[in-house]
Amino acid sequence: MKAVHFGAGNIGRGFIGLLLSRSGYRVTFVDVNDAVVEALNRRRSYRVDYAGSGEEAHEVAGVDAIHGSDAQAVAAAVDGADLVTTAVGVGAFGSIAPALAEGIRQRLRSGAPPLRIMACENAIGGSSRLEQAVAARLTEEERRLAGSSVFYPNCAVDRIVPQQHHDDPLRVTVEPFCEWVAEELPDSPPSPGIQGVHYVAELEPYISRKLFTVNTGHACAAYYGYLQGCGTIREALANGTIAAAVGGALRETGALLVRRYGFDESEHERYIAVTLERFANPRLADDVVRVGRSPLRKLSPDERFVRPAVLAYEAGLATENLTNAIAAAMRFDYSEDAEAAELQAALREYGPGIVVSRYMGLGPEHPLHAAITERYASIRKEGRHERS
Ligand SMILES: NC(=O)c1ccc[n+]([C@@H]2O[C@H](COP(=O)([O-])OP(=O)(O)OC[C@H]3O[C@@H](n4cnc5c(N)ncnc54)[C@H](O)[C@@H]3O)[C@@H](O)[C@H]2O)c1
Numbered sequence: 081m082k083a084v085h086f087g088a089g090n091i092g093r094g095f096i097g098l099l100l101s102r103s104g105y106r107v108t109f110v111d112v113n114d115a116v117v118e119a120l121n122r123r124r125s126y127r128v129d130y131a132g133s134g135e136e137a138h139e140v141a142g143v144d145a146i147h148g149s150d151a152q153a154v155a156a157a158v159d160g161a162d163l164v165t166t167a168v169g170v171g172a173f174g175s176i177a178p179a180l181a182e183g184i185r186q187r188l189r190s191g192a193p194p195l196r197i198m199a200c201e202n203a204i205g206g207s208s209r210l211e212q213a214v215a216a217r218l219t220e221e222e223r224r225l226a227g228s229s230v231f232y233p234n235c236a237v238d239r240i241v242p243q244q245h246h247d248d249p250l251r252v253t254v255e256p257f258c259e260w261v262a263e264e265l266p267d268s269p270p271s272p273g274i275q276g277v278h279y280v281a282e283l284e285p286y287i288s289r290k291l292f293t294v295n296t297g298h299a300c301a302a303y304y305g306y307l308q309g310c311g312t313i314r315e316a317l318a319n320g321t322i323a324a325a326v327g328g329a330l331r332e333t334g335a336l337l338v339r340r341y342g343f344d345e346s347e348h349e350r351y352i353a354v355t356l357e358r359f360a361n362p363r364l365a366d367d368v369v370r371v372g373r374s375p376l377r378k379l380s381p382d383e384r385f386v387r388p389a390v391l392a393y394e395a396g397l398a399t400e401n402l403t404n405a406i407a408a409a410m411r412f413d414y415s416e417d418a419e420a421a422e423l424q425a426a427l428r429e430y431g432p433g434i435v436v437s438r439y440m441g442l443g444p445e446h447p448l449h450a451a452i453t454e455r456y457a458s459i460r461k462e463g464r465h466e467r468s
C-alpha cells in the first residue's frame with residue numbers, strides 16, 4: 081500500500097508518517113524543505129524518539145520524498161496512491177491543491193480506485209477545506225466524477241511534537257501520547273486500517289474537545305508565558321498566575337464542551353488533567369513561540385479562542401478567562417512570526433477595535449468586543465522573551 085503524505089515536518093514525521101509506516105504503508109513525503117527531501121531520499125529512513133515513556137526509539141523505514149516544486153512527480157504519486165494525508169498547516173492548502181488536483185484528474189482518466197485524503201491539521205473541517213481548495217482547480221465534470229471517488233474525512237490529531245534541535249534533520253522527538261480520530265464517511269468504501277486511528281460517525285465533538293482543550297490551553301500558556309519572558313510552555317506553567325489563567329480558560333471551554341456535546345463532567349476533568357500533565361513533560365522543551373505561532377490563524381472566528389468564547393457567551397456561560405487570553409494573544413509581538421508582525425502592524429494602524437472586528441469577526445455590537453478591547457488596554461509585556 082502506498083501513502084503520499086504532504087509535509088515532512090514535526091507531526092508529519094513524528095506522528096502521521098510513523099503510524100502509516102507501522103500500518104504497512106510505503107510513505108512518500110512531499111515537502112518544500114530541500115534538506116529534508118534530500119535526506120529522506122538518501123537515507124530512506126529516520127528515527128523517532130519518545131520523550132519520557134521508556135518506549136524504545138522507532139526507525140521508520142522504506143520512505144522517500146518528492147520536492148513540492150516538482151508538480152508532475154507529485155501528481156503522479158497521487159495518481160498511484162492508496163491514501164493521501166497532509167500536515168502542512170492550513171495556510172499551505174492553496175499551494176498543495178494544484179498538484180493534488182492534477183493527481184485526481186489523472187486518477188479519473190485511468191479509472192483508479194476510490195481515494196481518501198485526510199488533512200491532519202489543527203482545524204475544524206480541515207479535510208473539507210482542502211477539498212474546497214482542490215475542487216476550485218477542477219472542472220465541473222471533474223468535480224462531479226471526483227464526488228463519488230475521492231473522499232475527504234475530517235480528522236482530529238493530537239501529539240505534541242516541539243521544534244526539533246537535533247543535528248540530524250530527520251530525527252524527531254515526540255511525546256508518548258497520541259490520538260488520531262477520523263470521520264467515517266457514509267457512502268464511502270470501508271475506512272483503511274491504520275494503527276491507532278479511531279473512526280467515528282460524528283467528528284465535531286472530538287475536534288472541538290481537542291482544539292478547545294489542548295490547543296486553547298496550550299495557546300493561553302504560550303501567550304501569557306511570552307508576556308512574562310518565559311522560553312517554554314513548561315516554564316510558563318510553573319508560574320502560578322499563568323497556571324491559574326490556563327486552568328480558568330479550560331474550565332470555561334470545559335463547561336461549554338460538557339453542555340454542548342454531553343461529555344461526562346468528571347471524564348472531562350480527567351482529560352484536562354492529562355492535558356496539563358502533557359504540557360509539563362520535563363523531557364519535552366516546547367518553545368512558547370512555536371505554540372503561539374500564527375496568532376491571526378489562532379484568533380480567527382472558528383479557532384481555539386473565539387469560537388469557544390462566542391459559543392460559551394451564547395450559552396450564558398462564563399468567558400472572562402477566554403477574553404483575557406485573547407487580549408494576551410493580541411500582545412504577541414514576536415518579530416520572527418509573519419502573522420505576529422501583521423497583527424502588530426494592524427494594531428498600530430487601526431487600533432484594537434478594528435482588529436477585533438476584522439480578524440475575529442466580532443463587531444462593536446458584540447458584547448465580547450468591549451470585553452477584549454478593555455482587557456487589551458490593561459495587559460502589558462512584563463519580561464523579555466528568551467528562547468530555550
Ligand atoms: N507539532 C504538533 O505538536 C502538532 C500536533 C497536531 C497537529 N499539528 C498540526 O500539523 C500541521 C503541521 O504542524 P508541524 O508542527 O508539523 O509544522 P512543521 O512546520 O514542523 O511542518 C510543516 C511541514 O510542511 C512543509 N510544507 C509547508 N508548505 C508546504 C507545501 N506547500 N508543500 C509541501 N510541504 C510544505 C514544511 O516545509 C514543513 O516541513 C499544522 O496544521 C499543525 O497545527 C501539529
Ligand SMILES: O=P(O)(O)OC[C@@H](O)[C@@H](O)[C@H](O)[C@H](O)CO
Nearest residue numbers: 202237238239240241295298371
Ligand atoms: O499547531 P498549531 O499552531 O495549531 O498549535 C500549536 C500547538 O498547540 C500544537 O501544535 C499542539 O502541540 C498540538 O496540537 C498537540 O496535538
